[in-house]
Amino acid sequence: MDQKDSKSWRWVKDHWKRNPIGAGGLLIWLVVVFPFRLVGKAVAPPARLAGRNPQWATIAVTIIVVAVVVPLWLGGFLNFRQPTIRLVDGQWETLSINNAIAKFVIEKGYGYSVETVVTGDWRTDLSDGTVDATLEGWQQNYREWYNEATSKGKVDTLATIYENGPQFFVIPQWVADEYSIRTIFDMEKHWELFKGPExxxxxxxxxxxxxxxxxxxxPVKLEAYDLYKTYxxxxSDSYGRSKRL
Incomplete structure (x- = not known):
């Protein structure tokens, strides 16, 4: 099942779960009333129910069914809620902030409910429709997956949040100034400034x-810069907790 089909099926399930009366009423209409009208006289009740007139019997039964189904269907329709939009929660700070902003705007401005989902592999979940969107794709880090997924129509880029989104090694500015650290190669002779407690x-x-x-x-870059000897x-995760490799 492709992404489009899976989303459509999920919409049906969400609608049924949240509006069982409306969905049930619609189902009864499609299964009972519509076929009944099609077959007409062939399935009409005994003629005695309508003065030996099968056509009037069909009309009478149809009116009864409609009188029951339409209020149920309207009740469900009036209580209809839009399906939930599922956003990837990758457990890093910038994405959490973007999700919070999007959740507020979408729920307050557009009336859709929003759920953030922690996934084991957000790329797979996005491709198969388990989640609907991620607000940070960083596709430059996943070129092979991104090119394949977009070429097959499984995902699409809708907008840009960060214009450039550069990635680089960072040290405190005051450390760089005080010890004249200007390039990655200056890090080798100043490794003691960054040694850990263990x-x-x-x-x-x-x-x-x-x-x-x-x-x-x-790690590949560190090896290429010949820094594994000194670092x-x-x-680490983006909240400051870390574990030793």
């Missing part, structure tokens, strides 16, 4: 959150 023989490089492509790229990589 291992005093190397500095600590705090990697980006696990699961992102940058968490795989950074160890520590796997």
């Amino acid at each position: 291992d005093g023989t190397r500095g600590v490089f705090h990697n980006c959150p696990p699961g992102g492509q940058c968490s795989e790229i950074n 160890k990589v520590v796997d």
